[in-house]
Amino acid sequence: xxxxxxxxxxxxxxxxxxxxxxxxxxxxxxxxxxxxxxxxxxxxxxxxxxxxxxxxxxxxxxxxxxxxxxxxxxxxxxxxxxxxxxxxxxxxxxxxxxxxxxxxxxxxxxxxx
Numbered sequence: 644x645x646x647x648x649x650x651x652x653x654x655x656x657x658x659x660x661x662x663x664x665x666x667x668x669x670x671x672x673x674x675x676x677x678x679x680x681x682x683x684x685x686x687x688x689x690x691x692x693x694x695x696x697x698x699x700x701x702x703x704x705x706x707x708x709x710x711x712x713x714x715x716x717x718x719x720x721x722x723x724x725x726x727x728x729x730x731x732x733x734x735x736x737x738x739x740x741x742x743x744x745x746x747x748x749x750x751x752x753x754x755x756x
Contacts, residue, residue, distance in 0.1 A: 668738035670716065674753035683708060683753060685741075692718070709733075709743070720745070 671687045680698035692709035712718040719728035743751035
């Protein structure tokens, strides 16, 4: 193998490794609200976050909280105070905690049980 082939092989290996490292946390599934007796489901199929179960407010069950979830973990979250959707970003704080932010302010924290 010459130097050029070796560099290409090395760069392909490193690119694949960094991609796998950046995506080792799994966002899909059930997450518990950090402050309430509520569980939310993140679905990559429907690109939504919905309330799966809310013990304090059963009427909220099934409510879509975030829509248009992208591969870059951005979406639109419902804001009841304005009856509209605001742009949010979902970011991992370790693989067992997910923070939802708007303009770099944490507005929701979810924990993996």
